[in-house]
Amino acid sequence: MKRVICLLIPMALLAAACGDDDGGTAAEPVACEAGETDGNLDLYNWSEYIDPDLIPAFEAEYGVSVTETFFESNEVMLAQIQAGGAAYDLIVPSDYMVSIMAEEGMLIPLTKAAIPNLANLDPKFTGLPFDPTGDYSAPYQWGTTGIGFAYEALGEDFEPSWAVIFDPDPSYVGQISMLNDAREALGAALKYLGYSVNTTSEAELQEAVDLLKSIKPAIAKFDSDQYEDDLVGGEVMIAHGWSGDFFFAFDDTDGWEDFGYFIPEEGAVAWVDNMAIPRTADAVCTAHTFIDFMLDAENGAALTNYNFYASPNAAAAEFVDPEILGDESIYPPDDVFERLEFIADTGAFELKFQDAFTDVKN
Amino acid sequence: MKRRLPDPVEAVEVTPDLERRAERAERWRGFRLAVPAYVYLIVLFAVPLVLVGVYSFASRSRTGQPLLHDWNLDSVKRLADSAFLQIAWRSILLALLTTIICLVVAYPFSYYIATRSERTRNVLLVFVMIPFWSNFLVRTYAWKVLLGADGIFTRIGEALGLWGQLLFTMPAVLIGLIYGFLPFMVLPLYASIERLDWSLVEAARDLYATGPKAFRRVTLPLSRPGIIAGSILVFIPSLGAYVTPDILGGAKTTLLGNYIVNQFLAARNWPLGSSISMAIMIVMLLATVLYFRSGGRTL
């Protein structure tokens, strides 16, 4: 035993020396021209997040091949990029993750001249709080977190409020699903109470915890993956979840008559997924070209028509299915948009959110 | 232990020197046999373990990076939090219950398989494992259907008037865990029962007259290595399970598995995740060592 320990101590010191990250040195921008390619693209994306026709189209147009690999959580991707072992050229992190990765120097600043289609972006989606200068990321798609429901539970005439969950009607008690995510679940409670989802007040957070605890018996489950299946499958009547997931499920089961989705009037969470180039990328210029390709008006519209998430691409609007474009729960009007809030990384307070959620479940 | 019988033809005088040399050679052989696995585990387990172990004493940066230059015991101290202890206790109870039920179900089952003819035995054993070569997630989803509102388990329960929908409750979690880990109990049990010296069981039959007594006095003690190995293989993974509890139980109560995963992922609090893992490993290892010290037997 002693021998092994003697062997391991130097290793530990070595690890301490190597693993120490002093905030990350900023990655240097790479000079690329519009349409330039410098090798095949390794894309690290969410699953089924891209119209399957777009990748072959890109490959044909630029003569490079694209390997798509999928991740199922921002955090696993972060760990891989942070460790530096995975040579992906393009990743699709969510808003708060962009700010973390940018701050840690994990992202290569974009060469904006190589992405002329940045001009297509809706001004609402430039200069967002997680990347105020737009130096590190280009928005891919966006959506809201709201409530999916069965008309059977709420009827045709109801108040589109968080009260549907936090002051539930006895008829659907025990058939409510909430996102299994500290920031989203507590965020919903904070919104209902009239606070910001990015609060750093312990008192407000405690109120949210108490609220969630009080309605816990009415909740069937905390789930971020299958709530839309369970809604259309009849296991739950009310589900807290991401807009596009619901529409995808309604469309697939012809359930538009029986099910609906709304953005609560108190305000809700909005999120944006973004394209960014990690420090470990090899084909940096191909990545720029791919971003430009995705920001093309028609291609951006193809994404939205495929997965029902809204496009931050203003020029894409004319190619988007009019039914999707006209749907206020996908493309909310300005007054609703103003009540939406992005989840921001709250730094050290993040742990308070996590502990609070553990407390709810204890 | 391993005594060579004197060769009847060419009796060699067994000198202490020869014995010592034979013993040394024997030890050397034992060591050589272990070398590949030993080296592999040192390089691909012990060294990486130290790399993550040091994070137990790190602190979390504002963005969730583990910082090592600021050594402290904060994360280790959090192991004494009542919230954490509650989570740990709950998980241990659940894992214990899973292990006991698996043992009770698997023993007669393994016994039955082990007492078939050789060919049947192998077929029966492989058919235990086949379901587990399908995808874990769709298997769990299938359980969701079985335990859901229209599921067969719910129908049976309602017909008997004993239970309603089990999905998103603790019993559903228990069923899921038992299903997932039962083969882990069956395999070692089978391996040790199949090897039983049946003449001893016979003798015990003659000696004790009653079947149960013979079983308790002979069969059970002889299959103990299998029971222990199986219990370890079920208890430990069910202590850390989190996908099954999340999907079938609705993630309404935190278990150790979710808690650790949460520290490494959502909370990006590697120091706490690391210190909990280290604590679990130390406790488990000590428990095993103490058990074998007191029981006096190695596995």
Place this chain on the structure above:
Amino acid sequence: MTTGRDRSMTTRRLDRILAGHSALVYLFFYLPLAVLVFFSFNDSRFANRWEGFTLDWYRAIPKDQALMNSVKNSLIIALESTAVATVLGTMAALSLERYKKWLGKRTFDALLYLPVIIPDVTMAVMLLIFFTQINQALGLTTIILSHIAFNISFVAIVVRARVSNLDPSLEEAASDLYASRWKSFRKVTLPLILPGVLGGALLALTLSLDDVVITSFVQGPGATPLAVEVFARIKRGVTPIINAVSTLMLVASILLILGSLLIQRRQGSATRGG
């Protein structure tokens, strides 16, 4: 095995009870599988609503490149890691059970337990850090190396349950009989421990096919195995195409096993005849 055993009434009754119990256990094992297979023919992408019969999911498999690729990766990873882990794990088990205390045996014993005890995610993080520290690019290699790392221990535990209490006199007789140690191992020891080795290998294969957490951390571009691919698809809902793939894999493994049994039987009768 059973010859000479007292075939009394009680034994036979006990046997029948055991048979009944075992049938129930098999039912328990295969019930979810029946559901899984059933929904592979479902004309809806949801696993909890029957919408009618279709073979579309099976037809879609060859067109789904990512899925085909992941199945291939899974097979490579599972077979390679199982083969290596079974050999190393069996050697480790023999060394620990059959040989007197050698230097460092205790430490090895403890080290062998740790991969079983460690939480998945912790092992995942540590291997990720390790591979990147030694500049090993993430991909199939890192996945296989990681799977071997946890499978050695699982194999060793199952084999040890078999090896302990094996009658050593048999092996001694063999080493007297056969000149070479290797030959005595092959002719006597291996057949004796084979059920344990087989069990260990089956366990290793299963664990490798099922692992998600460790693999998702150490995977690289294009090296995703099926289990991780399916997990990544959760976000959009796992479609019955996964049920269809699982069904095909089940059918293939059952055929493979029945085939090998048939060959065994034929060989058995051939040697007996000749």
